[in-house]
Amino acid sequence: ESVVNRIAAGEVVQRPSSAVKELVENSIDAGATSISVIVKDGGLKLIQVSDNGHGIRYEDLPILCERHTTSKLTSFEDLQTIKSMGFRGEALASMTYVGHVTVTTITDGQLHGYRVSYRDGVMEHEPKPCAAVKGTQIMVENLFYNMVARRKTLQNASDDYPKIVDLLSRFAIYHTNTSFTCRKHGANKADVNTIAASSRFNAIKMVYGVSTARDLMEIVASDNNPSRAIFDMDGFISSANYLAKKTTMILFINDRQVECTPLKRAIEVAYSATLPKASKPFIFMSIRLPTEHVDVNVHPTKREVRILNQESIVNTIQDAIESKLMSSNS
Numbered sequence: 001e002s003v004v005n006r007i008a009a010g011e012v013v014q015r016p017s018s019a020v021k022e023l024v025e026n027s028i029d030a031g032a033t034s035i036s037v038i039v040k041d042g043g044l045k046l047i048q049v050s051d052n053g054h055g056i057r058y059e060d061l062p063i064l065c066e067r068h069t070t071s072k073l074t075s076f077e078d079l080q081t082i083k084s085m086g087f088r089g090e091a092l093a094s095m096t097y098v099g100h101v102t103v104t105t106i107t108d109g110q111l112h113g114y115r116v117s118y119r120d121g122v123m124e125h126e127p128k129p130c131a132a133v134k135g136t137q138i139m140v141e142n143l144f145y146n147m148v149a150r151r152k153t154l155q156n157a158s159d160d161y162p163k164i165v166d167l168l169s170r171f172a173i174y175h176t177n178t179s180f181t182c183r184k185h186g187a188n189k190a191d192v193n194t195i196a197a198s199s200r201f202n203a204i205k206m207v208y209g210v211s212t213a214r215d216l217m218e219i220v221a222s223d224n225n226p227s228r229a230i231f232d233m234d235g236f237i238s239s240a241n242y243l244a245k246k247t248t249m250i251l252f253i254n255d256r257q258v259e260c261t262p263l264k265r266a267i268e269v270a271y272s273a274t275l276p277k278a279s280k281p282f283i284f285m286s287i288r289l290p291t292e293h294v295d296v297n298v299h300p301t302k303r304e305v306r307i308l309n310q311e312s313i314v315n316t317i318q319d320a321i322e323s324k325l326m327s328s329n330s
């Protein structure tokens with residue numbers, strides 16, 4: 001059974017950056033306005049995420065890391081209308097099968113917090129009272145210690161840290177009311193260090209620099225025809241002046257950071273059709289759809305999504321981008 005659990009867990013948590021994504025989303029779900037990440041050895045030795053969210057109640061600690069334990073889903077029907085980012089109750093549990101997880105947490109109004117470690121879905125000991133500041137800190141140590149092949153592959157590949165920095169940068173420009181930091185363990189300097197920004201544009205400027213922000217244009221698109229699609233989108237896209245060697249595509253659908261390959265392709269087509277000589281684009285897009293139109297269950301890591309009326313939405317967005325690029329270029 002434990003081998004099966006471990007294999008399943010390795011599917012949910014594929015690399016250190018996927019663990020970071022799950023932990024940060026939990027912090028956001030907990031209402032945190034400040035989230036700090038510390039990483040050692042590309043996340044294989046240590047991932048530590050600290051937040052100032054609402055904390056975890058003492059009575060929830062024993063089952064926190066059991067599979068399918070979630071405070072975010074009370075009935076199967078909720079799956080249809082789920083609004084928060086987590087809902088499967090699998091992320092934390094999975095981490096305990098492929099790493100050593102220690103949780104320190106305090107809920108509002110308590111005099112002290114609790115610390116407890118987990119392995120293979122269960123607590124290793126009773127929660128120990130400890131001093132704690134507001135919120136939750138989750139430490140994942142020795143990720144994939146029991147998956148030799150995975151560990152080797154990750155050790156040989158380039159370290160996951162740049163991916164983690166990238167992930168945090170994207171969260172930072174979306175959650176403009178939250179401050180984020182990300183640093184390597186022992187480093188003085190943070191590689192992501194944002195304060196709550198007054199606007200999305202200012203957040204982009206803070207994270208991606210003035211020179212990127214300078215070449216961005218605002219874009220919006222929507223369709224409210226139920227027979228085609230219902231959605232609305234707002235974002236920023238790079239103009240003809242922008243110079244970059246690779247595409248930056250930051251996509252949020254209903255507050256979740258996701259990927260949608262058909263949309264990405266359509267955007268690249270829009271650029272090459274209208275600005276054949278331009279560099280690779282920078283795109284930030286936030287799309288809102290009825291929650292029941294988004295299928296986030298395509299993959300256990302919840303990154304690639306499928307959406308209802310995808311073709312129509314993708315076409316509308318592609319048209320909007322083409323006309324924006326054409327009008328700005330003439």
Ligand code: ADP
Pocket residue numbers: 022026027030051053054055056064069070071072085086087088089090091092093136
């Ligand atoms: P999910 O997010 O899908 O519910 P997870 O395995 O990611 O599942 O987390 C399990 C539960 O642990 C969450 O539903 C939440 O109640 C609690 N939790 C995890 N991280 C935090 C956090 N940083 N602050 C408060 N509660 C948390």
Ligand code: MG
Pocket residue numbers: 022025026085086087091092
């Ligand atoms: Mg979660």
